C-alpha cells in the first residue's frame with residue numbers, strides 16, 4: 208500500500224511539471240469506464256486529446272480550469288458533436304462560468320469531432 212502511494216505521488220509530481228504525452232495519456236486513461244475504453248472512437252479521441260493541450264485545463268472527473276469531461280459528457284449528446292467541435296477550435300466562454308477556453312485553430316474539425324466523441328463516451 209505504501210509503495211503504491213509513493214508511486215502515485217511520484218507520478219503526480221511528474222505529471223504536474225511535465226508536458227509528457229505519455230504521462231497525460233495515463234492520467235486520462237485511469238478512471239476509464241471499462242466498457243468504452245475498447246471503442247475505437249474512444250482510443251482515437253483520447254490520443255488526440257493527449258497530444259493537444261486539453262488536459263492542462265480538463266480532467267475526467269475533476270473541474271480544473273475547464274469543466275470535467277464527465278460533466279461535459281453528461282450534459283450533451285451525439286447531436287452536439289459538431290457544435291462542441293467548433294467551440295474547441297474557436298474557443299469560448301459563458302456555458303460553464305466565465306473562464307475562457309483558448310482557441311485551437313490548428314485542430315481540424317474532424318479531429319475536434321473525434322475528441323468530442325471520446326469525451327461523450329465518458330457519460331455515466
Ligand code: HEC
Pocket residue numbers: 256259260261262263264265272273274279291294295299300301302303304305306307308309311314322323326
Ligand atoms: C486554457 C484552458 C483550456 C484548454 C487548453 C482547453 N479547454 Fe476546453 N474548456 C475550457 C473552459 C474554461 C471551458 C468552459 C467554457 C464555457 O464555459 O463556455 C471549456 C469547455 C470545453 C468543452 C465544453 C464546451 C461547451 O460549450 O459546453 C469541451 C467539449 C472542451 N472544453 C474540450 C476541450 C478539448 C478537446 C481541448 C483540447 C483541444 C480543450 N477543451 C482545451 C478550458 C480549456
